[in-house]
Amino acid sequence: MSALYRQICEQILQQISSGERKVGDRLAPESEFASEMGVSRSTIRMAFNELESIGVLRRRKRAGTEIIATKPQPKFSMSTSSINELLSIGHDTEFQLESITTVHSSDVSSLRDQHSETDFWLEVSGSRTMKNESTPFGINQVYVPARFAGIEPLLESTDFSVFQAIEQAFNVSVCRVTQLTSIVQCSEKDAHTMGLKVGTSVLQIDATLYVQEDTLMELSVARFDPSRFNLYTDVAIK
Amino acid sequence: MSALYRQICEQILQQISSGERKVGDRLAPESEFASEMGVSRSTIRMAFNELESIGVLRRRKRAGTEIIATKPQPKFSMSTSSINELLSIGHDTEFQLESITTVHSSDVSSLRDQHSETDFWLEVSGSRTMKNESTPFGINQVYVPARFAGIEPLLESTDFSVFQAIEQAFNVSVCRVTQLTSIVQCSEKDAHTMGLKVGTSVLQIDATLYVQEDTLMELSVARFDPSRFNLYTDVAIK
DNA sequence: AAGTGGTCTAGACCACTAC
DNA sequence: TAGTGGTCTAGACCACTTA
Structure with a gap:
């Protein structure tokens, strides 16, 4: 026999699925x-805690406890280590910083869509290489809105990636990541850097990182040699 | 002043970051x-519950409570709706079932790597089209191990995708998804189906779905016309 | 074997918020 | 402003796991 509060959980879940609630x-x-x-009441609270954590109940002071879903809401999650992988930062890779400049949003196509942001951005440009190799397998431009400027020293003196430098310098945390994967033909410059023929199809990953209340933290554009790089995603429940 | 148990949480976190623990x-x-x-003790338990939920503590009967991380472990998660998107099942798309056959693992290259699985698989083959369009933007083969055979009627009579049919028929839930994105040259058959030239670079997504104890549920191989399909991922904390 | 976390009780006061 | 969930106490017994 399972714990009393778990029985109460299941009873409520069953009452919902049977239509009683x-x-x-x-x-x-x-x-x-x-x-x-x-x-x-403690037992009830344990049961409600459980049902709240799986997204079935919502509790509000004074307003009471409300049923907000029929079934447990599965949450697929990826661990911290995967966030680095998501940004293609393998632990056996090295980032080669090429330049840090200030750009105007009208200069860069990726920035033109970003309405309601500052006009000036910090552009961090570089390439990523496997350890023990010499030819980069990917190139990367990261754009940081003006509000997070001032991280240049951290980028030049440490092994931080841009988002880590910002987290460190401004005491914020990434809370959301979106990523768009597509295929593009590589430019002359990209081809030269990665040792490809001009026009080869490469994997482009546009990522946006947000902190707190959907505040844009960085905008990353990366292109990868598809023969040496695959995007791997692993998500699991809870 | 915040709650007592929260103060205890922060105190422990600070003791960890200061090196005291x-x-x-x-x-x-x-x-x-x-x-x-x-x-x-109840107050302590609330504090420990908190620290356990953010991945800082691990509690085991008899063994006690152990510190397992320095900082809160951010968990990026994607909601249920995103799992469909992960599998490229947009709500404004339609799946066109082509064939359901039984194949031997030696017949299909994608299955040869799958050691320790059954020799025979159900192959569900089809294409996906945007509503209002006629030419598919993607093709898809799904392989189901023999243990989940018997779902053919559900696939033919309902709008279930393979994983939904299995969930329904066997009362299981997807608990883990891995996904590998790469670029491949499209075959003659693929080119014909999607209206592309043979050899065009297409986006290939190999997905594996697991239930419970890492039991393989399905193996999906999909290829998409890159001019009409991008892979979009959105993960957020909690 | 026994010490640990897991569960449960029967109270109490409080802060907040939705009415 | 009053009713609600949030917090907290001081006990108790138990099942399990690991030392």
């Missing part, structure tokens, strides 16, 4: 619910 | 810790 219904106040079930 | 250290038993801090 519906999305939008409010449950009785915790203390009332407890005495109805003949258990202590 | 280290990864690998064991904390005093909950009851002992509670009396040392002059609070009740």
Whole structure:
């Protein structure tokens, strides 16, 4: 026999799936619910904690406890290590910084879509190479809005990537990442850097990193030699 | 002033970052810790619950509570809706079933790497088209190990995708997804289906879906016309 | 074997927020 | 402003896991 609070969880879940309770219904106040079930309020709270954590219940002071979903809401998640992989920062790769400049949003096509941001951006440009190899397998431009300027020393003196430098310097954390993967024909410059023929199809990954309230932190454009780089994603529940 | 248990959380986190406590250290038993801090065990448990949920502590019966990380471990997660997008199942797209056959693992290159699985697989083959369009933008082969055979009726009579049919028929849930994105030259057959020239570079996405204890549920190989399809990933904390 | 976290009880006061 | 969830106490017994 499983724990009492788990039984209560399952009972509520079953009441929902049977139609006895519906999305939008409010449950009785915790203390009332407890005495109805003949258990202590702590037990009810453990059950509700569980149901809240899986996205079935929402609790608000004064407003009570409400059913907001029929089933447990699966959350697929990737661990921290994967966020580096997401940005193609393998631990066995090295970043070669090429330049740090200031650019105007009208100068760079990737920035033109970024409305309501500052006009000036920091552009960090470089390439990434496998350790023990000499020809880069990927090139990367990172654009940082003016509000996060001033990280140049960190980038030049440490092994931080741009987002790590910003996290460090401004005491913020990445809270959201979007990524768009597409195929483009590589430019003359890219081809030269990665040792490819001009016009070869390469994998382009446009990533945006946000902090806190959807504040843009960096915009990264990377292109990779598809014969030496694959994008790997691994997500698991919880 | 924040809640007592939160203060205890932060105190422990600070003790870790200051070096007073280290990864690998064991904390005093909950009851002992509670009396040392002059609070009740319930309060300690709430604090430990918090620290456990952010990946800083691990609790094991008899073995005690151990520090396993220096900082909160950010978990980037994608919601359920994104899992469909991950598998390129946009809500405004339609799947055109072409064939359901049984194949031997030696017949298909994608299956040869899959050691320790059954020899026979169900192959579900088809293409995906935008609504209002006639030429598919992607083709897809899904391989299902023999243990999940018997889903053919569901695939033919409903709009389920393969993984949904399996979830339905066997009462299981996808718990892990891996995905490998690469560039390949499209075959004659693919080119014909998607209206491309033979040899055009297309985006190939190999996905594996697992249920429960890393049991393989399906293996999907999809190729997309890069001019009409981009892979979009969106992950956020919590 | 026994010490640990897991579970559970029966209270209490409080802060906040939605009514 | 009153009712709600949030927090906290001081106990208790138990099952399990690991030393």
